[in-house]
Amino acid sequence: MSTDTEHVEEDTETPFLETWREWYHVPVIGVVVLFMFLARIRSYDRFVTEDGTPALAAVDSWYHWRTIQWTAKNYPGTMPYDVWTGFPTGHYVGQFGTLFDQLIVTAAMIVGLGSPSTETLYTVALLSVPAMAALVAIPVFYMGRRLGGTVGGLVSIVVLALAPGTFFYRSMVGQLDHHTAEVLFMAIAMLAMMVALRVAEREKPIYELVVDGDWDALREPAIYSVLAGLALSLYIWVWPSAILLIGIFAVFFAVQLCLDYVRGVSPDHVAFVGAVSMGTTTVVTTLLIEDGGAGLNVSSFGYLQPLAALLVAAGVVFMAWLARQWNDRGLERRYYPVAIGGIIAAVLVVMMLALPNLYDTFVGNLTGRLLPLDPSTGALTVREAHPPGNFTAHVFDEFGAAFYTMLAGLGFLIARPFLGREYRAEYTLIVVWSLFLISMSMTQTRFAYYLVLAVAVVNAVFVADVVRLFDLSGTVQSLQDVETYQVIVFVLVIVLLFAPLLPPMAAAGSTAWDRGEQSQPSSDAMIWEDSNHWLAENTPEPGNYGGAGNESELEYYGTYDYPEDGDYDYPEGAYGVMSWWDYGHLITVQGERIPHANPFQQNARSASAYLTAESEERAELILEAIAAGEPVADRSTEELRDAVENADESHEQQRYVMIDYATAGGKFSAITAWSGPGYGHYVTPADYQSGESIPVEEIGERFGNLPYDNTTTSRLYFDDAAGMEHYRLVHENDAFTPTYISYAITRNGQVATNENGQPAVAINRRVTQQVQLELQQLQSNPNLDVQVFDQRQAAAVKTFERVEGATLTGSLDDQSVIDDENAAVYAQVELETGTNRTFVYTQQAELADDGSFEVTVPYATDDELGPDDGYTDSSVEAVGDYAVFVGTPDNGTIQQHYAGETAVPETAVVDGDTVDVTLEQTDEVVDDPDANETTDDGNETSEGDGDSAANETETNETDAGNVSSSLEPVAARTAR
Incomplete structure (x- = not known):
């Protein structure tokens, strides 16, 4: 159309049309902002609990809730250093307790008239992230407008609003990050x-x-x-x-x-x-x-x-x-x-030679965050920090076709000077920025929440240039002059940009509006809540363990100066809680106790070394070395022993250990990635030769004593500390009781091998509907079979206390029994948990040459101490006294020679006192606890397949119950 025609049209426009042309984008922006906010709060009701306890959607959200609460108590200050995590050093929290938290608390202060209640603070916190996401539309519009005019700016914010990927997921209600x-x-x-x-x-x-x-x-x-x-x-x-x-x-x-x-x-x-x-x-x-x-x-x-x-x-x-x-x-x-x-x-070469630390910092972040050169940089097992497996599928799921139209828009920008069109510095900025965001998204999947900005903004260029190329611009009066091809081009552009993000072309439930209804509280947080609340109510306040009386020195909302050496000097009576790092923030916030490892990945290596330790001695040495400030990963037991012996005795001890179903199962492979041998070591028989074919009838024997079974994780979680001297179960959480199976894939009567020459065996897979389906598919293959050789159960989360242990002592003068090299001393006690489950703790020791014996046991037979005394009010209690006997194993039974009973006071267990036991001659035969250990022992297990080191987040918390009856019968588990 001609310039003259456009001039006439402008002269004939009414004041209303002039105003509309100037301001029509404002109501459109308002509608988009409102849509973005409402789509993200569709699941709001799921995060408002009846008892008022927080319910958040991600692990890091829980720590932000702590920093928000702390800021509200100390407004306008933020918490740079926290002694309530990272025991025994504390932790500088860095990217937590920043402007983000201050903005939320400031909004709550306004709403709460200067003194917001916890409910007000929580409500504002829940709504703040969706509100911030909606506000992103405003700068995006003006960025797009600068590149493609008002229409381009509006296209940008519509793309932003409809993108259903990482940015949308991380900005839904409950994502307090x-x-x-x-x-x-x-x-x-x-x-x-x-x-x-x-x-x-x-x-x-x-x-x-x-x-x-x-x-x-x-x-x-x-x-x-x-x-x-x-x-x-x-x-x-x-x-x-x-x-x-x-x-x-x-x-x-x-x-x-x-x-x-x-x-x-x-x-x-x-x-x-x-x-x-x-x-x-x-x-x-x-x-x-x-x-x-x-x-x-x-x-x-x-x-x-x-x-x-x-x-x-x-x-x-x-x-x-x-x-x-x-x-x-x-x-x-x-x-x-x-x-x-x-x-x-x-300059880079000089920096590398003269300032290697500075060079490593710059280059490490360049390769680990900006460029897909070293995807392992940073966290070893953080799923979000891994590169996408299929980048093409990844970006289409995130943005639909808008990612590819963005690439076309970048091409239009770069081509401008070659076409004789105006070129501005801001165009170069957009090109460089967009290319880096693409690279970052190829490096770590989480950076797609940044890439959405470039996709939205650069599509303004794409649309504006398509409009220019096909002469689609014009006023209302000129619509009669629009050619058919122009209509077709316009429709194609709209379809290309938005159809994959909207029904009916988008997959069911995959649009932004649909996904807004899918947000829900973290399953880990819900499952751990009972255990952490128990921890808060039934263990001594930090600073008062053993009745030290220093709890006032560790105020939960207190302010602490960063120690010059980075190692906080905790008062006597402070203690730590050992768990895998995923759960550290939950322990801090829900349990108000101090975890050793946390999602900052602080102390992940030492936690890994402890959880994978294959003897109680090594586990204890690791904890003592941690208290002494010594490194523990990749050190032999002898090296740890020397380090502990030469170190000053420290009161900064880990007193509790918490292990959940995922730590023992699906996450164990990720745990092994941080220290010591790899996952294969723990799930392969020590005598296995690469490529060896194992007869089916030998499966139970060969896999009945794996290195995994000797780890601290397995002995605590599955065995309730049986045979351990310094650990006792004090609480178990029956939020659900998963079933675990271990099975081998066999072919022609032999255990098959995988591509790595290792036996095709799955260890401790939590039985879910998905696992059952996989097993059924394997069984449908006429050339394969599935042999289940282990099945067991355990509660969702178990909490253990580390104690000195009471030493049961006694002697006998029957030389014939003393000379019997097979004779041993046994101590047994039946215990009942707060979930009404009973189990028998057994400890075993040797007779000395003079007939004396010492047996150290961690469970008490009374419950005389509690948190006010500086100790634990255990929910696991003895049904009766200890049975102590000397006997000789014989084909699954024990022939008793001498036996007696004794009570073990709580004070003896926590102080390490001695309890004398008198034995009398007997001739009773009892079951051998080792020989009778079977797969159906009533203990808990964790879920997951343990196949992926990146499996750090469990998503399916619904246990499918016992294994399908179509599977082979479960073989008896051999003694460990």
């Missing part, structure tokens, strides 16, 4: 930088204006550059690791300054923005440095953030200076980028 705030403040920082660059290109600040102090000429670009630096600083304040955006800006400035100089444009304009914005960031982030974070740690407020910003500021100033020197010497402009590349390479 800083990820959504990261996205919001990154978008704000990017928008601010885009505006600052455009202002600089228009106002053209140069070095001479700075020297002359021409504030009138510099005012506007300076103000917008400072605002860009402040926006970046706010992003870093939300998430210290936002230093990654400083790195992205650094690459952008290097590329843009080279482009400007080669094109004959003064680099001063963009360099001015870089110097002022990065200088502002340097100053602000310096003010954020905290004790404990003052180092080169990317995840804390330390020196790294201001140092990185300062280096970028200095770098852009240097590049602008070098460009002037290049001009003065009349050098060829096209060689300038080559010189810059060489200088950067030289």
Whole structure:
């Protein structure tokens, strides 16, 4: 259509149409923001419990709930250092207790008129993340508008609103985590930088204006550059690791300054923005440095953030200076980028040689976060930190076809200068930023919540250029002139962008609106809640173990200074709780006790070493070494013994151990990845030869005594500490009782081998409907069979106390029994748990040459101590006294020679006292507890297949009961 026609149309527009053209985007933005918020709170009712206890959707959300509560108690301060996690050192919490938490508490303060109740604080916390997600639409619209006009901006926010992937999942109600705030403040920082660059290109600040102090000429670009630096600083304040955006800006400035100089444009304009914005960031982030974070740690407020910003500021100033020197010497402009590349390479080499720690920090984060070069960098077993297995399928599930139209949009941006169209610095920024976000998403699946920004924003370019190419723009009056092909193109663009994200083309339940109804509280949190609440009510306050009376020194909402050596000096009576790191935050928040390992992955290696220890002696040495501040992973038992013997005695001990169904089953493979031998060691017979075929009839014998069965995890969780001297079960949580099976896949009467030459065996798989289906599919194969050789059960979570143990002593003078090398001393007691399950604890010892004996046992027969005394009110109680006897095993029975009974006081167990036992001659025959150990022993087991080291999160908590009757009968479990 002609220019004249457009002019006439504009002259004939009514005031209403003029106003509508100017402001029609505002109600559209309002509708999109409202949709985004409502879609994310559809499951709100699931997170409001009848008893008022929190119900959150992810592990890290629980720690944010702690930092939010702490901030509310100490407003406006945040908690930089916490002694209620990471025992026995405490932990600098870094990216927790930041601006994210302060914003939530500030909103709650406003709602609660300065004194919000816990209910108000919780409600605001629940709604804050969906609200932040909805607000992302505002900077995204203005970013898209700058690239593709108002229509492009609206397309951007619609893409953002409909994307059902990681960003949506992490911003649903119940996800009380800083990820959504990261996205919001990154978008704000990017928008601010885009505006600052455009202002600089228009106002053209140069070095001479700075020297002359021409504030009138510099005012506007300076103000917008400072605002860009402040926006970046706010992003870093939300998430210290936002230093990654400083790195992205650094690459952008290097590329843009080279482009400007080669094109004959003064680099001063963009360099001015870089110097002022990065200088502002340097100053602000310096003010954020905290004790404990003052180092080169990317995840804390330390020196790294201001140092990185300062280096970028200095770098852009240097590049602008070098460009002037290049001009003065009349050098060829096209060689300038080559010189810059060489200088950067030289700086990296010098840094690697002179400052290796700084180099490792920069390069480690480059390869671990920004580039898919080293996906194992960081957490070894964090699923979200792994690269997507199929990136194509991953991005389509996240964004539909919008990811590919984004790539086309990037192509349009890059092609602009070659087509003679206007090219602005902000276009380069968008290209560099988008490419880095794509790379980050290829490196770690979780970074798709960042990539959604680029997908949304760059689609504004795609739509705007398609509209331009096919002349789809126009006013209402010109609709009569629209050609058929234009309508077809317009429909195709809409279908391409949005159809995969909307019914009916989207898979059932996969749209953003559908997924908003799928949010639910963390299954781990719900299952552990009973155990942690029991822990809070039935164990002594930290600082009062053993009646030390120092609980006032460890206030839950107290403020603690970061120790200079990073090792907090806990008072006597403080103690830790050992568990796998996944559950540390739950222990802190639900149980108000101090875990050793936590989801910061602090102490993951030492927790792994303990849980995989294959003897009680080694497990005890590990705990003693931890208390002494000694490293424990990858050290032999002898090395640990030497370290403990040479260390000062410490009162900072782990007193409780908590193990759940997943630790013992599905997560055990991930646990082994942190220390010692790999998972295969624990589930393969010690005498197995690679590729060996095992006859079916030997399965039970060969796999009846695996290294796994000797681990601390198995002996505690499955055996209730049978045969252990210093551990006793004090509580079990029957939220559900999973069934576990171990089975071998056989072929032609032999155990088959897998591609690694190992036996095709699954150990401790929790029986779910999925597992049953897999087994049925295996059995339907005429060439294969499934032999189940072990089946057992246990409660969902078990809590153990570490005690000195009472020593039962006695003697006999029957030389014939003393000389019998097979004779041994046994101590047994029947116990009943709070779930009305009974089991028998058995301990065994040898007779000395003089007929004396000592047997150490951890269970008491009375319940005379409790939390007020500094001890545990155990929910596991003895049914009667200990039966102590000397006997000789004989084909599954024991021929008793001497026997007696004795009570064991609680004080003797916790203080390590001696209890004398008198034995009398007898001739009774009893069952051998080892020989009679079967697979159906009533004990609990964990779920999962244990096949993947990345299996750190269990999702299916519904136990399918006993194994299908179509399976082979369960063989008796041989003695360990």
